[in-house]
Amino acid sequence: EAQVTQNPRYLITVTGKKLTVTCSQNMNHEYMSWYRQDPGLGLRQIYYSMNVEVTDKGDVPEGYKVSRKEKRNFPLILESPSPNQTSLYFCASRLGGTDTQYFGPGTRLTVL
Amino acid sequence: QKEVEQDPGPLSVPEGAIVSLNCTYSNSAFQYFMWYRQYSRKGPELLMYTYSSGNKEDGRFTAQVDKSSKYISLFIRDSQPSDSATYLCAMSGMFSGGYNKLIFGAGTRLAVHP
Numbered sequence: 001e002a003q004v005t006q007n008p009r010y011l012i013t014v015t016g017k018k019l020t021v022t023c024s025q026n027m028n029h030e031y032m033s034w035y036r037q038d039p040g041l042g043l044r045q046i047y048y049s050m051n052v053e054v055t056d057k058g059d060v061p062e063g064y065k066v067s068r069k070e071k072r073n074f075p076l077i078l079e080s081p082s083p084n085q086t087s088l089y090f091c092a093s094r095l096g097g098t099d100t101q102y103f104g105p106g107t108r109l110t111v112l
Numbered sequence: 113q114k115e116v117e118q119d120p121g122p123l124s125v126p127e128g129a130i131v132s133l134n135c136t137y138s139n140s141a142f143q144y145f146m147w148y149r150q151y152s153r154k155g156p157e158l159l160m161y162t163y164s165s166g167n168k169e170d171g172r173f174t175a176q177v178d179k180s181s182k183y184i185s186l187f188i189r190d191s192q193p194s195d196s197a198t199y200l201c202a203m204s205g206m207f208s209g210g211y212n213k214l215i216f217g218a219g220t221r222l223a224v225h226p
Binding site: 004033035040041042043044045090092099100101103104105106 | 116118120144146148153154155156157158161200204213214216217218219
């Protein structure tokens with residue numbers, strides 16, 4: 001089944017404790033993105049990647065890091081999480097030259 | 113001013129009603145227009161996709177784009193309780209670096225009650 005998977009689905013952590021949210025897609029898509037979704041603000045792009053080893057900042061990159069060492073994986077790293085990073089996070093992928101994004105199921109992160 | 117404006121609702125309608133959802137935008141570079149549907153505790157999924165101005169129909173759903181007014185709409189006919197979800201408009205255009213960036217509206221929460 002074609003899908004985007006994210007882990008963990010739910011995470012409660014404390015300020016300053018490094019964490020990684022994994023994302024994997026099995027559709028051989030070139031483009032992958034991370035979004036955060038907050039009430040009233042909609043989906044805002046954090047980082048995106050156009051292919052392996054090619055990443056760039058989205059609209060809200062502060063406090064986040066990403067890497068793209070393999071085509072299928074695009075982990076999101078929070079080196080020192082803060083409470084303002086409490087949010088619902090979505091990973092998405094799409095084929096190059098198309099606009100149809102396929103989203104993962106989301107990761108709800110709470111930073112205390 | 114946000115690039116894409118969408119009324120967050122919530123919008124509550126009786127079953128069978130016609131629903132109209134709308135977005136306005138400010139950037140004339142947008143060329144592709146989409147509607148995503150997001151059920152509670154799920155990721156968004158693509159519902160409708162249109163290019164430039166005009167109408168597109170798919171079953172009970174009709175997407176309309178008016179580029180001259182920078183206004184897009186989604187109509188749902190004969191709405192069903194299973195249509196209860198958040199609807200996000202999205203649009204894209206070629207921006208710097210050759211990347212076709214997707215911009216989302218805030219989403220409108222719709223509830224269809226029996």
